[in-house]
Amino acid sequence: MDDHKVDSQKYVNLKITDEESVICSGIRDLQPSDEIGENKQPLLMDIPGSIASTLKMFKKFAFWSTQPMVQKDEYVTSNRCITPKRRAAEIRAEPYALPIGFMWVLVDLANNIELEELYKLLNENYVEDGRKLFRLDNQPDFLKWALKPPGWKSDWHVGVRVETTGQLVAFISAIPGKLRCYNKVIKVVDVNFMCVHKRLRGKRVAPILMREITRRVNLKGIFQAFFTAGVHLPTPVGSCRCWHRFLNPQKLVEVRYTPMSRNLTVQHALQLYSLPNETKTKGFRPIREEDMDQAHKLLEKYLTRFKLCPVFSKDEFSHWFTPKPGVIECFVVTDAKNQVTDLASYLCLPSTVIQHAKHKTISAANAFYNVATKTSWSDLLNDTMISARNNQMDVFNTLEQMEIKKHLATLKFVPGDGMQHYYLFNWRCPPMEPQHIALTPL
Numbered sequence: 140m141d142d143h144k145v146d147s148q149k150y151v152n153l154k155i156t157d158e159e160s161v162i163c164s165g166i167r168d169l170q171p172s173d174e175i176g177e178n179k180q181p182l183l184m185d186i187p188g189s190i191a192s193t194l195k196m197f198k199k200f201a202f203w204s205t206q207p208m209v210q211k212d213e214y215v216t217s218n219r220c221i222t223p224k225r226r227a228a229e230i231r232a233e234p235y236a237l238p239i240g241f242m243w244v245l246v247d248l249a250n251n252i253e254l255e256e257l258y259k260l261l262n263e264n265y266v267e268d269g270r271k272l273f274r275l276d277n278q279p280d281f282l283k284w285a286l287k288p289p290g291w292k293s294d295w296h297v298g299v300r301v302e303t304t305g306q307l308v309a310f311i312s313a314i315p316g317k318l319r320c321y322n323k324v325i326k327v328v329d330v331n332f333m334c335v336h337k338r339l340r341g342k343r344v345a346p347i348l349m350r351e352i353t354r355r356v357n358l359k360g361i362f363q364a365f366f367t368a369g370v371h372l373p374t375p376v377g378s379c380r381c382w383h384r385f386l387n388p389q390k391l392v393e394v395r396y397t398p399m400s401r402n403l404t405v406q407h408a409l410q411l412y413s414l415p416n417e418t419k420t421k422g423f424r425p426i427r428e429e430d431m432d433q434a435h436k437l438l439e440k441y442l443t444r445f446k447l448c449p450v451f452s453k454d455e456f457s458h459w460f461t462p463k464p465g466v467i468e469c470f471v472v473t474d475a476k477n478q479v480t481d482l483a484s485y486l487c488l489p490s491t492v493i494q495h496a497k498h499k500t501i502s503a504a505n506a507f508y509n510v511a512t513k514t515s516w517s518d519l520l521n522d523t524m525i526s527a528r529n530n531q532m533d534v535f536n537t538l539e540q541m542e543i544k545k546h547l548a549t550l551k552f553v554p555g556d557g558m559q560h561y562y563l564f565n566w567r568c569p570p571m572e573p574q575h576i577a578l579t580p581l
């Protein structure tokens with residue numbers, strides 16, 4: 140094993156030190172002309188599992204332990220903020236300092252050149268699976284939709300550029316919304332699309348991004364945030380496993396999304412995962428503008444069953460549930476009296492297949508919000524998957540949350556190895572089981 144690889148990763152995972160000194164030592168190493176590191180495998184993957192998990196238990200969180208989060212081993216019975224609101228005059232007025240040679244910018248998504256720059260940053264550096272075979276490839280239209288819901292603020296589309304070249308090398312965003320947590324409705328921002336160029340990883344740029352977005356959000360009078368991550372930080376309010384239902388098994392095997400076992404050949408897989416050509420539920424169709432009010436009420440009523448859920452205004456509901464090809468698809472079932480009885484939706488999330496001779500991309504349909512009242516859950520989801528397959532999606536994913544668990548086996552979902560951890564920033568509440576969570580990240 141190459142020595143440099145071990146050292147640099149020790150730095151990321153194991154070096155426990157004062158945060159500011161980490162930032163400073165990172166700055167000295169930073170050269171905008173550095174090669175993109177190929178050897179960024181986490182050290183913990185290189186050592187036996189039992190030792191790795193022991194080391195993780197002892198990991199100290201230089202940044203997160205300083206934040207208003209529920210800390211490890213806290214026993215929580217209340218449902219309230221951790222630190223109180225502050226007046227604008229009490230909030231730091233200037234942006235946090237970046238390493239020398241870098242500057243803060245706003246990314247203007249209405250400007251096609253800037254949108255393309257953001258797309259390129261994410262396309263080359265955003266979330267990868269553990270085996271580094273796939274990388275999320277959120278399309279420009281998806282980014283515009285995800286980052287400009289009602290109430291969006293340009294000040295919360297925050298980028299970092301290299302001063303000399305202007306290259307966009309990091310990004311973080313927030314969008315406003317409301318959540319209900321147990322019996323309280325909280326004004327929050329959803330923090331998403333945090334990305335640091337691979338060349339700048341492990342240099343404590345991410346904590347600066349997170350502090351800066353917090354400052355900007357606080358200045359607008361919001362003190363709570365919601366985010367999800369694949370990494371375990373102190374402390375998730377809940378954690379949901381991701382499940383997959385193959386729609387195009389042949390391609391998924393070819394790109395190594397799923398292995399074939401001895402008992403399951405491609406031929407068997409094609410049979411096992413085949414779906415009818417057409418949907419079967421009478422009245423199942425894409426949602427229309429005139430359905431929005433009824434569909435909004437249907438979802439609102441359904442969400443009252445859960446402990447953590449979004450609270451959508453009418454405008455927000457229309458924004459999130461109006462179909463947009465390649466971004467979001469939404470369906471309703473209507474009865475003979477044109478009443479909306481059921482709702483189904485999925486996000487369109489392609490991923491780049493990294494270094495594959497035949498396939499460049501796979502398309503995932505990620506379940507968004509579904510409500511079955513008159514139609515059975517399995518028929519509703521089966522029809523949604525048929526529509527997704529007819530829309531060229533290769534796999535249908537869902538988080539194990541809400542009521543989905545009891546239908547996963549019948550619908551031929553298989554469990555993934557990834558967990559999505561849910562975090563509330565500056566909010567303390569008891570943890571929740573996945574079936575009590577009804578919040579789907581973008």
Ligand SMILES: CC(C)(COP(=O)(O)OP(=O)(O)OC[C@H]1O[C@@H](n2cnc3c(N)ncnc32)[C@H](O)[C@@H]1OP(=O)(O)O)[C@@H](O)C(=O)NCCC(=O)NCCS
Pocket residue numbers: 199200201202203204264265266267331332333334335336339340341342343344345346367368369370372
């Ligand atoms: C996530 C990412 C921005 C972190 O940057 P980095 O250079 O690896 O990490 P840094 O050295 O700057 O900062 C490390 C700190 O960020 C925290 N961190 C890492 N990933 C995080 C995440 N997804 N959410 C919140 N905090 C995270 C670490 O726990 C650490 O804090 P700690 O010392 O308290 O443990 C970067 O790895 C990246 O762009 N990854 C691909 C995109 C991605 O996964 N984005 C997050 C999903 S929205």
